Amino acid sequence: MSREAFETVRRLRFEIFRFNPEDPESKPHIDTFEIDERPYMTLYMALNEIRETQDSSLQFDFACRSAICGSCGMMVNGRPALGCRTLTVDLSETVHLHPLPAFKLIGDLSVDTGTWFRQMAERTEAWIHEQLPFDKDAPEERMSDDLADAIYEGDRCIECGCCVASCGVANVNPDFLAAAGLNRVARFMIDPRDGRDDSEWYDVVKGPDGVFACGGMMACADVCPKALPLLEVYAYLRRRALGMKFLSD
Amino acid sequence: MTPQLITTDVLVIGGGLAGERCAIEAAAAGQEAMILSLVPPRRSHSCAAQGGMQAALGNCVKAEGDNPHVHFLDTVRGSDWGADQEVARIFAEEAPVAVRELAHFGVPWTRVRGGKNKYFIRGESVEIDELLENDGLITHRDFGGTAKWRACYAAAGTGHAALYAVDSEVVRLGITVRDRVEAISLIHDGNRCNGVIARCLRTGLQFAVMAKATVIATGGYGRIYGGYTTNATINYGTGASLALDTGIVPLGNMEAVQFHPTALSPSGILITEGCRGDGGFLRDKNMDRFMVEAEPEKQELASRDVVSRHMMQCIQDGNGIDSPNGRHLWLDIRHLGEKHLTTKLLEVFDICRDFAGINPAHDMIPVRPTQHYSMGGVRVNKDGEAYGMAGLYAVGEAACWDMHGFNRLGGNSLAETLVAGRVVGARVAEYASGAILQANTSLAFDALGAAEQRAQALLAREGNGRSVYEIRDALGEVMISKVGIFRNGADLESAVSEIKGLIDECSRAVLRHKGPGANPELAFALRFPGMLRLALTVAMGALARSESRGAHFRTDFPLRNDREWLNRTLAHWQPDASAPTLSYEPVGLIGLPPGHRGYGSDERIEMDQSVGQYNDAVVDAQESAGRLASVEAMGSRLPQSEREAT
Numbered sequence: 001m002s003r004e005a006f007e008t009v010r011r012l013r014f015e016i017f018r019f020n021p022e023d024p025e026s027k028p029h030i031d032t033f034e035i036d037e038r039p040y041m042t043l044y045m046a047l048n049e050i051r052e053t054q055d056s057s058l059q060f061d062f063a064c065r066s067a068i069c070g071s072c073g074m075m076v077n078g079r080p081a082l083g084c085r086t087l088t089v090d091l092s093e094t095v096h097l098h099p100l101p102a103f104k105l106i107g108d109l110s111v112d113t114g115t116w117f118r119q120m121a122e123r124t125e126a127w128i129h130e131q132l133p134f135d136k137d138a139p140e141e142r143m144s145d146d147l148a149d150a151i152y153e154g155d156r157c158i159e160c161g162c163c164v165a166s167c168g169v170a171n172v173n174p175d176f177l178a179a180a181g182l183n184r185v186a187r188f189m190i191d192p193r194d195g196r197d198d199s200e201w202y203d204v205v206k207g208p209d210g211v212f213a214c215g216g217m218m219a220c221a222d223v224c225p226k227a228l229p230l231l232e233v234y235a236y237l238r239r240r241a242l243g244m245k246f247l248s249d
Numbered sequence: 250m251t252p253q254l255i256t257t258d259v260l261v262i263g264g265g266l267a268g269e270r271c272a273i274e275a276a277a278a279g280q281e282a283m284i285l286s287l288v289p290p291r292r293s294h295s296c297a298a299q300g301g302m303q304a305a306l307g308n309c310v311k312a313e314g315d316n317p318h319v320h321f322l323d324t325v326r327g328s329d330w331g332a333d334q335e336v337a338r339i340f341a342e343e344a345p346v347a348v349r350e351l352a353h354f355g356v357p358w359t360r361v362r363g364g365k366n367k368y369f370i371r372g373e374s375v376e377i378d379e380l381l382e383n384d385g386l387i388t389h390r391d392f393g394g395t396a397k398w399r400a401c402y403a404a405a406g407t408g409h410a411a412l413y414a415v416d417s418e419v420v421r422l423g424i425t426v427r428d429r430v431e432a433i434s435l436i437h438d439g440n441r442c443n444g445v446i447a448r449c450l451r452t453g454l455q456f457a458v459m460a461k462a463t464v465i466a467t468g469g470y471g472r473i474y475g476g477y478t479t480n481a482t483i484n485y486g487t488g489a490s491l492a493l494d495t496g497i498v499p500l501g502n503m504e505a506v507q508f509h510p511t512a513l514s515p516s517g518i519l520i521t522e523g524c525r526g527d528g529g530f531l532r533d534k535n536m537d538r539f540m541v542e543a544e545p546e547k548q549e550l551a552s553r554d555v556v557s558r559h560m561m562q563c564i565q566d567g568n569g570i571d572s573p574n575g576r577h578l579w580l581d582i583r584h585l586g587e588k589h590l591t592t593k594l595l596e597v598f599d600i601c602r603d604f605a606g607i608n609p610a611h612d613m614i615p616v617r618p619t620q621h622y623s624m625g626g627v628r629v630n631k632d633g634e635a636y637g638m639a640g641l642y643a644v645g646e647a648a649c650w651d652m653h654g655f656n657r658l659g660g661n662s663l664a665e666t667l668v669a670g671r672v673v674g675a676r677v678a679e680y681a682s683g684a685i686l687q688a689n690t691s692l693a694f695d696a697l698g699a700a701e702q703r704a705q706a707l708l709a710r711e712g713n714g715r716s717v718y719e720i721r722d723a724l725g726e727v728m729i730s731k732v733g734i735f736r737n738g739a740d741l742e743s744a745v746s747e748i749k750g751l752i753d754e755c756s757r758a759v760l761r762h763k764g765p766g767a768n769p770e771l772a773f774a775l776r777f778p779g780m781l782r783l784a785l786t787v788a789m790g791a792l793a794r795s796e797s798r799g800a801h802f803r804t805d806f807p808l809r810n811d812r813e814w815l816n817r818t819l820a821h822w823q824p825d826a827s828a829p830t831l832s833y834e835p836v837g838l839i840g841l842p843p844g845h846r847g848y849g850s851d852e853r854i855e856m857d858q859s860v861g862q863y864n865d866a867v868v869d870a871q872e873s874a875g876r877l878a879s880v881e882a883m884g885s886r887l888p889q890s891e892r893e894a895t
Contacts, residue, residue, distance in 0.1 A: 022766030114289030
């Protein structure tokens with residue numbers, strides 16, 4: 001169906017997972033809602049319409065509604081996606097919505113990605129391990145623009161959690177760093193401002209929750225809303241990890 | 250399970266760039282800092298800043314000769330002389346340090362490529378040789394209302410890169426962040442702020458946080474314009490309404506509301522000014538570049554208030570493009586080429602594809618001016634201290650510090666968050682290290698009890714009528730149609746009366762869902778009355794200000810009036826009052842005397858006193874208010890030539 005052609009307005013049927021852990025009466029179940037489709041309707045618009053006109057207890061998360069902040073990852077017809085940029089015109093008349101797996105459920109479609117990502121940042125020490133303290137009177141250190149572009153590419157992850165939810169390993173091993181975590185590691189590895197040497201990266205990258213725990217199915221690369229080059233990230237980390245091994249032998 | 254009362258040294262409400270940078274400063278000084286945030290901090294609206302951060306490093310050819318003084322002059326002209334010039338100067342001087350500090354934190358700033366570079370300037374393709382000796386330094390792009398190229402950037406994801414770098418420092422320092430928590434009232438005794446009552450958005454439980462110093466860093470109030478805003482859904486203006494609720498702390502210049510020229514039509518999603526900075530055009534339905542005639546000098550790169558007015562005029566003159574969602578204009582960046590669009594403007598490329606189904610390398614972008622930034626906010630002094638209440642601070646967009654006056658320049662807000670975070674954070678740390686925690690638990694439990702009672706009363710309310718969401722939509726319609734880009738007395742009077750009606754209606758609105766837990770409808774019903782009070786404050790401020798200055802434009806008073814209105818609006822909301830009380834203070838000491846901005850109208854009503862007389866009155870007013878102690882007089886900071894000029 002083309003995005004322009006709306007000769008007949010579709011009646012959309014949403015089958016949404018419901019569970020409120022704060023309510024002792026609540027049991028996991030599916031609720032069904034129907035609304036009329038509108039041109040350029042996104043799941044952001046549809047879910048708000050449902051909450052505001054049919055069931056104001058419905059929980060979900062949106063903030064920027066422009067695919068920048070990463071709040072609205074959810075399972076759309078069984079596949080992780082950002083709700084804000086998912087157009088209903090691209091979906092069948094019946095839409096199945098579930099919360100992202102692998103994260104703690106807050107309620108309905110809302111999950112706790114914040115805690116997961118904070119813990120990941122702490123475990124991987126995802127900050128610049130500076131070599132010298134900041135000197136407010138000194139000009140900036142130089143960097144080639146190509147390198148800045150390369151670091152920015154890794155920095156584009158919006159921590160929506162879609163890759164984690166799609167990952168067969170992350171769903172059974174909650175400690176697996178998953179694509180988001182390993183991409184973050186690679187981003188700091190290529191940054192010359194970070195003073196960590198290979199021995200300091202060793203445990204993070206090569207440990208049981210590091211890059212070699214990946215099962216290689218690469219669903220993460222299929223679902224990443226930012227189209228991050230996750231295949232290259234994993235390949236880079238594996239090569240670096242082998243390099244570390246040789247160095248340490 | 251959250252205890253009912255927790256304590257910390259420095260409490261920061263809001264996990265965006267300003268709040269996090271402030272918390273870092275406090276933590277680095279040895280204070281225990283805690284951040285409360287509606288969302289995980291990396292999802293704060295700072296991440297949506299796209300095009301750049303202004304700082305006068307002067308590293309590329311088109312930035313040659315730039316320095317903080319030129320940045321200061323641009324900022325004051327951009328503000329239409331509404332800014333506090335001392336603050337604008339502190340800001341401009343500190344901005345280069347803030348940008349370099351972000352480089353130290355890991356932001357991958359776009360760098361100078363020595364040798365031949367192709368740019369688009371004023372509609373022409375130009376080749377410029379960047380100095381080889383500057384290769385690898387942080388480079389700049391052009392933005393509106395600036396004399397030099399000054400915006401430092403990381404593609405069109407500058408805010409994202411900055412927020413991730415600053416948040417990584419927060420993690421490194423082990424600062425506690427409680428996400429999905431909303432502050433719902435301040436704990437205070439009328440003189441000093443002791444923390445907040447907060448509500449957990451996971452469980453619905455309310456609790457008290459007591460602190461030596463409390464920092465409001467909750468961002469802007471764009472969502473009082475309903476869906477007619479570029480702002481995230483979380484930009485409720487919470488901090489401003491908490492301050493207003495004290496009845497003691499005033500809000501400054503709430504009527505100063507910025508409309509961004511290029512929001513995607515109809516969704517309202519921001520398309521960065523960097524598009525025009527990098528050479529993009531605005532076109533009307535005849536494909537004419539109407540800005541060339543309207544502003545021959547700056548063209549598309551006049552200040553946002555000026556460009557937005559020309560665009561609305563163009564649409565009102567019948568030259569907009571009709572669409573089922575109303576009229577819009579075109580932003581044309583096709584000539585920049587697909588490579589540029591998929592690297593330096595990548596986020597714009599993605600937004601066009603995802604939300605408009607177009608490729609900006611081949612298609613023009615439908616745009617329309619849309620509410621974007623809140624120049625107004627919690628009125629604070631140069632140290633970030635809220636007027637009238639010890640231990641309370643505000644920083645970033647939530648504050649009226651006031652470096653933006655009546656119009657903020659693009660790229661200055663990102664820079665403000667970091668500069669103010671550093672400056673105010675240092676003052677907060679200093680205050681907290683000299684203060685003791687006033688563990689007056691009865692004050693906290695009284696406030697907690699009142700908050701509980703309010704929530705229970707809301708849940709218990711019965712009756713019919715419109716939902717809080719329907720009233721929110723009605724408010725958005727009033728604000729965009731009557732308190733928008735072109736304002737007039739009759740519309741504003743009608744807006745004031747309609748908003749009062751909505752406040753009354755909201756006090757009777759009934760919740761549809763009364764179940765336990767987070768209850769998103771209850772959360773909205775708790776915050777929405779505050780948004781209505783902010784909206785009334787904006788409308789009344791706009792009605793009273795019978796002149797045009799920056800983004801505040803009155804068709805019935807089209808001139809800037811420096812004789813009567815070279816001042817800042819202060820709004821208090823007395824307990825149990827039905828409307829705010831307005832008063833005025835001078836804008837501050839004047840270094841650059843009022844004049845022509847270099848774009849927009851050159852007509853105005855001149856001051857009838859000398860700058861010297863004005864400044865004497867400012868000093869008297871500041872002394873009588875007792876707010877000058879920690880700030881050196883501006884005269885000592887002015888270069889000699891400028892002192893003589895004034």
